[in-house]
Amino acid sequence: MSKKVVTFGEIMMRLSTPGNKRFVQTDSFDITYGGGEANVAAAICNYGMQGVFFSKLPDNALGQAAINHLRRFGVDTQFIARGGKRLGLYFLEPGVSMRASQVIYDRADASITEAEVADFDFDRIFEGADWFHTSGITPALGDNTAVLTLAALKAAKAKGITTSLDLNYRKKLWTAQKAREVLIQLCEYVDVCIGPDATLGFHSEDTDINLDTLTTDDYSTVFKQVKEKYGFKYIASGLRESHSASDNSIRALIYDGNELYQTARYDVRIVDRVGAGDSFASGLIYGLLNNMNAADAAEFGVAASALKHTIPGDMNHATLAEVQDLVKGNRSGKIQR
Amino acid sequence: MSKKVVTFGEIMMRLSTPGNKRFVQTDSFDITYGGGEANVAAAICNYGMQGVFFSKLPDNALGQAAINHLRRFGVDTQFIARGGKRLGLYFLEPGVSMRASQVIYDRADASITEAEVADFDFDRIFEGADWFHTSGITPALGDNTAVLTLAALKAAKAKGITTSLDLNYRKKLWTAQKAREVLIQLCEYVDVCIGPDATLGFHSEDTDINLDTLTTDDYSTVFKQVKEKYGFKYIASGLRESHSASDNSIRALIYDGNELYQTARYDVRIVDRVGAGDSFASGLIYGLLNNMNAADAAEFGVAASALKHTIPGDMNHATLAEVQDLVKGNRSGKIQR
Amino acid sequence: MSKKVVTFGEIMMRLSTPGNKRFVQTDSFDITYGGGEANVAAAICNYGMQGVFFSKLPDNALGQAAINHLRRFGVDTQFIARGGKRLGLYFLEPGVSMRASQVIYDRADASITEAEVADFDFDRIFEGADWFHTSGITPALGDNTAVLTLAALKAAKAKGITTSLDLNYRKKLWTAQKAREVLIQLCEYVDVCIGPDATLGFHSEDTDINLDTLTTDDYSTVFKQVKEKYGFKYIASGLRESHSASDNSIRALIYDGNELYQTARYDVRIVDRVGAGDSFASGLIYGLLNNMNAADAAEFGVAASALKHTIPGDMNHATLAEVQDLVKGNRSGKIQR
Amino acid sequence: MSKKVVTFGEIMMRLSTPGNKRFVQTDSFDITYGGGEANVAAAICNYGMQGVFFSKLPDNALGQAAINHLRRFGVDTQFIARGGKRLGLYFLEPGVSMRASQVIYDRADASITEAEVADFDFDRIFEGADWFHTSGITPALGDNTAVLTLAALKAAKAKGITTSLDLNYRKKLWTAQKAREVLIQLCEYVDVCIGPDATLGFHSEDTDINLDTLTTDDYSTVFKQVKEKYGFKYIASGLRESHSASDNSIRALIYDGNELYQTARYDVRIVDRVGAGDSFASGLIYGLLNNMNAADAAEFGVAASALKHTIPGDMNHATLAEVQDLVKGNRSGKIQR
Amino acid sequence: MSKKVVTFGEIMMRLSTPGNKRFVQTDSFDITYGGGEANVAAAICNYGMQGVFFSKLPDNALGQAAINHLRRFGVDTQFIARGGKRLGLYFLEPGVSMRASQVIYDRADASITEAEVADFDFDRIFEGADWFHTSGITPALGDNTAVLTLAALKAAKAKGITTSLDLNYRKKLWTAQKAREVLIQLCEYVDVCIGPDATLGFHSEDTDINLDTLTTDDYSTVFKQVKEKYGFKYIASGLRESHSASDNSIRALIYDGNELYQTARYDVRIVDRVGAGDSFASGLIYGLLNNMNAADAAEFGVAASALKHTIPGDMNHATLAEVQDLVKGNRSGKIQR
Amino acid sequence: MSKKVVTFGEIMMRLSTPGNKRFVQTDSFDITYGGGEANVAAAICNYGMQGVFFSKLPDNALGQAAINHLRRFGVDTQFIARGGKRLGLYFLEPGVSMRASQVIYDRADASITEAEVADFDFDRIFEGADWFHTSGITPALGDNTAVLTLAALKAAKAKGITTSLDLNYRKKLWTAQKAREVLIQLCEYVDVCIGPDATLGFHSEDTDINLDTLTTDDYSTVFKQVKEKYGFKYIASGLRESHSASDNSIRALIYDGNELYQTARYDVRIVDRVGAGDSFASGLIYGLLNNMNAADAAEFGVAASALKHTIPGDMNHATLAEVQDLVKGNRSGKIQR
Secondary structure, eight states, X not given: OOOEEEEEOOOEEEEEOSTTOOXXXXXXXXXXXXXXXXXXXXXXXXXXXXXXXXXXEOSSHHHHHHHHHHHHHTOBOTTOEEOSSBOOEEEEEOOBTTBOOEEEEXXXXXXXXGOOGGGOOHHHHTTTOSEEEEESHHHHTOHHHHHHHHHHHHHHHHTTOEEEEEOOOOTTTSOHXXXXXXXXXXXXXXXXXXXXXXXXXXXXXXXXXXXXXXXXXXXXXXXXXXXXXXXXXXXXXXXXXXXXXXXXXXXXXXXOSSOEEEOOOEEEEOSOOTTHHXXXXXXXXXXXXXXXXXXXXXXXXXXXXXXXXXXXXXXXXXXHHHHHHHHTTOOSOOOBO | OOOEEEEEOOOEEEEEOSTTOOTTTOSEEEEEEEOHHHHHHHXXXXXXSEXXXXXXXXSSHHHHHHHHHHHHHTXXXXXXXXXXXXXXXXXXXXXXXXXXXXXXXXXXTBGGGGOOGGGOXXXXXXXXOSEEEEESHXXXXXXXXXXXXXXXXXXXXXXXXXXXXXXXXXXXXXXXXXXXXXXXXXXXXXXXXXXXXXXXXXXXXXXXXXGGGOOHHHHHHHXXXXXXXXXXXXXXXXXXXXXXXXXXXXXXXXXXXXXXXXXXXXXXXXXXXXXXXXXXXXXXXXXXXXXXXXXXXXXXXXXXXXXXXXXXXXXXXXXXXXXXXXXXXXXXXXXXX | OOOEEEEEOOOEEEEEOSTTOOTTTOSEEEEEEEOHHHHHHHHHHHTTSEEEEEOEEOSSHHHHHHHHHHHHHTOBOTTOEEOSSBOOEEEEEOOBTTBOOEEEEEOTTBGGGGOOGGGOOHHHHTTTOSEEEEESHHHHTOHHHHHHHHHHHHXXXXXXXXXXXXXXXXXXXXXXHHHHHHHHHHHTTOSEEESBOTTSOBOOTTOOOOGGGOOHHHHHHHHHHHHHHHOOSEEEEEEEEESSSSEXXXXXXXXXXXXXXXXXXXXXEOSOOTTHHHHHHHHHHHHHHTTOOHHHHHHHHHHHXXXXXXXXXXXXXXXXXXXXXXXXXXXXXXXXX | OXXXXXXXXXXXXXXXXXXXXXXXXXXXXXXXXXXXXHHHHHHHHHTTSEEEEEOEEOSSHHHHHHHHHHHHHTOBOTTOEEOSSBOOEEEEEOOBTTBOOEEEEXXXXXXXXXXXXXXXXXXXXXXXXXXXXXXXXXXXXXXXXHHHHHHHHHHHHHTTOEEEEEOOOOTTTSOHHHHHHHHHHHHTTOSEEESBOTTSOBOOTTOOOOGGGOOHHHHHHHHHHHHHHHOOSEEEEEEEEESSSSEXXXXXXXXXXXXXXXXXXEEEEOSOOTXXXXXXXXXXXXXXXXXXXXXXXXXXXXHHHHHHTTSSSSSOOOOHHXXXXXXXXXXXXXXXX | OOOEEEEEOOOEEEEEOSXXXXXXXXXXXXEEEEOHHHHHHHHHHHTTSEEEEEOEEOSSHHHHHHXXXXXHHTOBOTTOEXXXXXXXXXEXXXXXXXXXXXXXXEOTTBGGGGOOGGGOOHXXXXXXXXXXXXXXXXHHTOHHHHHHHHHHHHHXXXXXXXXXXXXXXXXXXXXXXXXXXXXXXXXXXXXXXXSBOTTSOBOOTTOOOOGGGOOHHHXXXXXXXXXXXXXXXXEEEEEEEESSSSEEEEEEEEEOSSOEEEOOOEEEEOSOXXXXXXXXXXXXXXXXXXXXXXXXXXXXXXXXXXXXTTSSSSSOOOOHHHHHHHHTXXXXXXXXX | OOOEEEEEOOOEEEEEOSXXXXXXXXXXXXXXXXXXXXXXXXXXXXXXXXXXXXXXXXXXXHHHHHHHHXXXXXXXXXXXXXXXXXXXXXXXXXXXXTBOOEEEEEOTTBGGGGOOGXXXXXXXXXXXXXXXXXXXXXXXXXXXXXXXXXXXXXXXXXXXXXXXXXXXXXXXXXXXXXXXXXXXXXXXXXXEEESBOTTSOBOOTTOOOOGGGOOHHHHHHHHHXXXXXXXXXXXXXXXXXXXXXXXXXXXXXXXXXXXEEEOOOEEEEOSOOTTHHHHHHXXXXXXXXXXXXXXXXXXXXXXXXXXXXXXXXXXXXXXXXXXXXXXXXXXXXXXXX
């Protein structure tokens, strides 16, 4: 029987400009759908596990389209509540070279911000689940989602389910102060923490690091402190060096309480950088759920993340075999025929 | 010196499905921009007059794109205030045959709903203007816009500018009761009223009429009452018979206090039906500002509206010469080479 | 608890020319997926019921894409076997006016032709099902599928499930003689038969009928004979008058043993004519499973079929509410806002 | 051995707006290539005969692209001279409903206007040819092409080759007076004349005729006079009634010296109306070269022309079998599978 | 009050192949509009200044489309004369890797070549202007434009307006000898000269330089001589090293009479290389008009030019803030959210 | 008189995903056509020689489209037999960065596998030919094609025509054992052999080599042995180092019996890597047929191959002048205007 991973969060419609066009140039948008936890659920299905995603979406054709997108991957969408005002949107202008990608969020008043505990039957949702994953973006969306995130984590822990939280601090959504207050409460119910920094304080996904001169000592100290304070089983973090909007290097760190492991580094030519962090998270979950040690799970996660950069959209369409092949070191990109 | 027409209202980004696709099928949207009064300003420029549009738009690239779209037509956008939360959106799924077009509005909290009188310098805006046009949609967007619409009409009248109001009642925006209260206040400052019905009570744009059996007597009675009550100089209304989403027939009525004139009828194969009413309004304004009598102005308006059905987008790209040619009866669509 | 409908057959990748182009002109194909029974399963889900489709598809990315397409609709695809040589394809050049649509099938050696009874666990597949539907195309694909169709019908009947068969005779797949031999065997296990003709003998979907001069007497006689001979509970048939590739008229007949009911007629402007028969079948199934009488079920089916003509692709994206609204007579195609 | 038809004239790049867009709206053009005589050569190849086209094109990639387009059809392009200033262009904005198609020609100084007799070896070009076709557009392009047209006709007649001339008067290219002077000289070498009117005097392709009230008597008189004056073997003319830019009716007339034959009438839904006259001409040539009588050849020509209206581009991609099938009366547009 | 910059020159329609296709492969063109001075006017508006562009364009829909394109940016187009034969065109096949971009100009007989002094009212055009910019391409188009360029420079200087000239020698338009004769006359009225070489003698924009081994001494000598001879206030030049059609490095030099300043170097991944020189010019003008010293203005110009390489089309859509940010050294291209 | 090169093999329709999409993401395919020997024939025509390609294709519109594609290049297609079951297809998902390109072949039962000697008149096909080229893929398609390949080589040699064979071993089509048996028979009739390895044994096109550490000694030994055993006049091989799916380096080796020559190395940014080997082969043939020595011919071939990587599709649209220019060392990709 395959493993079952439940995730909770927002799914937005993403509207991106085609052909390297800027917002002021385009007369069409490419449509896809994404959100941190939804992206994780989709990737989980790609790896042959069961992915369940719950959220709240408007009861119109746009909300239905978001659900249909998730169903393509095989994500179980039966627990998505319907109702509320609108589908959250975000607009993406992908960057090139030294021109950075631009994101305009239009997610205020999305249906999920009106979701309530009564919209979800945690007993049914978590039945038979092995893992629950959510992120620090979800509680940042509003008071309702903060309450719901805590409730879901508690419900999952009460059922003995492993939990993970990708801190993913976004400064446009809330202050660091507010984030710290809310997230610290959540940490009590979290087994695997992704992305913490020294002060818990949380490092932003967009932090840019020089991977050539990376000293892991600092991370080692921080992760140790964080682990001691919050009792996480694993602490992991993806690292990124942004040479330009077209070329990045990535690697990841994981700390299991004993040692800080540093993965291989990947130099990626970017097709679509969004969702790369979620690919790391879902790869890590896959690994830990399938009996890998921390180092191997992080290697699987960072390889999945590397492949994500080459695939359009927020969600990762890399297959299990492709990730495994890349972990083994096949980076030549030779034609498969 | 060409005539100057000022309009006030909302401009939204329109996201429509290409190739007859439904919302749940599409993976791209065609982008255009529209809004009743913005559409009128654009058409005014096409006819060689000066069009000025004022509104409030967010200070981001999407707001800029809406402005740039208006500038293509030559609309004077210098009085558009910048700020507020977001650009209003609407999603359009064009219909075919017996499948109706679907519209999903996502305009709540658009920047214009936060606009205030202090955002606009009416003295400068109306300087040298000959006409001011707005619609019943604008005050329906919220209290701020209702206040602004009234203030603008008053300011225009104080300068001796001719004013027009397209009642355009939309039942999803407000109740008929609330609409009546607000609109009646506005009517005191209106010279040309488009689209009233018996009770002032306002007939919806979407009313479907059998043009073959149309008895103009009813309209005659209503228009007479309305004129007497509100003192409009002209009352006009576009009429539509919807055979299917692909084929409609249209004509228009105008009443100048003496007689009710009924225009020629046009049977249109539809490319894009949105903005057809605004094309009638702008054609009517063109005619009345250029010394046509009521009947000729309405003929010009309905011909412009007919052409709009054949042009993608909310805004009419028909030229003055093309409308004039159609009014003269050239409907054969013969290739021009 | 919603009703559950199981279907069995082929699903092909459809490659169609865009923009009215001919095969020799195009340098791109639009991709969708379709097949008679798959189309029925998708529509069943649209109406809020559970649709299950089983088949066999190659274990490559193209087979996966076909599955993903079905999952968008919510079709349960867990019983689709994977393996075999290739995904069946068909190429479509949509017609316009007097230029007929062209179809080139490339379905030989599709994986389903290698499917065997051992690939499917009928006990699990039919568990809790209310209806089983298949068509005369499936047994025409080869000996394996003929055996499987019979086995599936027997298994369904053994579980007391209502069964339907859309005869759908295709002369390029087999001779009338061979078709008759195979199909007559199947008819023993069929409750609802769609599309029979006088000799059982099966009328082709492409038969063109003058709906203005249609005499239902002939149909009445045939349907009565067929019903007596095979014991069907209902016999139904969609009828089509092809004015051109752009405009058709359709209606349907149903016979319940007592009287032959003739539905309303729809004049349709065609966006995509493929799958219209499957839309009739799925609408009919919906109606009969939801306590409609034969006449109402046929009206629901023909309205669903009419809407299908306006939607790109083989599968019907009309919603339950839209079909119900059309049955009530709202054909004006007025914009919904 | 298949028949060989040589044609001479201009081939232009055509740049047309996609998706019903107007020139001021589009940000892309669809590219195809066309010109009266080039279109005839392409259709000739479609019918299984040998088509040869000669002209002059610039020695750059755009000229090469025009040649490559012709080669797709199998047209023999070896006699096309290379050199001169530029490729002729025309811009097309296809019309819809009462909005007429717009054409902007940009053909001045095209390479063909610099072509000279020395560029072409008529002995080789006409070797083994059965027919030579050109049009009244070619000599209208300039003095060089007028000289060349006359020279080519003389050379063809000297070799005993049947010749045809599609008068195709275009008032933007030359005055009626100038046209008459030049064309009358050519007529001496012409066997089959397409499109003359009373005064020779030439009716424009764009003449709009009411086919319901067409009296052929006038044509009979004119054609008789013209035939007597110029000694043509056949005189033919396509007729068009333009209901709108979307719907036309067409038929044709042919006069063989004895009687005026009027073909069947076709009501066409228009995809692309350009090149319809050339389709008539090429169909007529096919018929006359393949032993049809005048009436049958004209029926073949008008059926080919009807199909052309359903096909994008200037050149006709209808096959011999399709035209033959339509002549037989199969206009239902039923799907071919 | 924002600064006002007037420019004069040609604007052409640009037709470029999409998706890395070659001219002989494409069946569509992407459309944009560009010309050296028009590009400068557009960028000036992006930086919040007033841009005015004058030229002559045909009085048809294509000429209108070019105007509309400029108006999107906010360029003041009221002084563009209408008339003449045709819109100038150029065809672009963008290169990749070692395959160079190909340009085919089709600008002969463009309307601007027929422009006369009487078409423009220099008093009104230059009223309130701070800067006038033109290039060496404009006088190269023909005798009329050479006369006009001189007249415009004289008129600008007579009003005390700062003037700039981008020499931009194009060997396909005229000989070096002829260029020298004409340009030397213009230099008398020029304050800021872009792109001179040793002999005045003008270095072509396409000169390829090895930036790694660049010795600025040569430039220093040349610029000093040129400055002494022509009395320019500033002499500047963009430099380019072309590693391939996909990757270039750029920097710029400026000489203020005292020292030669060399800017930072940018390594750019190319989306669209056309108009990069005009971006340098407009950035330089922005800087000098806004109280930057020569070095800072050149840094602003080269940063603007670097960003241009990442944006499709001839005109630069980089904003003031983006250029300023890049000047500060933020080249990481990190996602902005 | 230009040289004439005949080739024999398969031509398939290629269906590739646009915009970096994966198979499971795309809803359209770009269409082109390709096959090793067809690609060679097309390139031969680009270089101004006569290319003849023979094969067997289905007698439907898809087969016709493949022929039309070849005709664009000027390939002589008159000897292509028509008939058989279907057009061979292949599906291509182009890779990026470390994500490899994926190919799914769907060529079983293609018409060529049913071709027989009686379908081709070798006397006419080889009349006046200077060269015959085929590959090891063709005999791998089935017994019929193996017989035909041998017969064609024998017929060519009997006429004294130079022959070449690109071994091109594809392990999905046959075993190495079977390949060796069949190919050794062919080698007797081959003058120029491309791609052999040590054991004759044949190195796969996809072998990845580190060009920085390439020792040519091994190749020297192998080529010498192979030459001695089979008596080839020239032995050549393209070499490829795959840094990623986006960046490769290539060079080539040629052995003329005396020395092993190693060409210049090209670092290519990849647009489309398919057909690069065929470009090397056709360039080599061009060189050897036009009096180049082995080294120069190989340089021409590898430069042609480098350019192919920058051009979409299987077939090379590089012109003779472009290849010659690149051989001379112009790799800067500077814009040509």
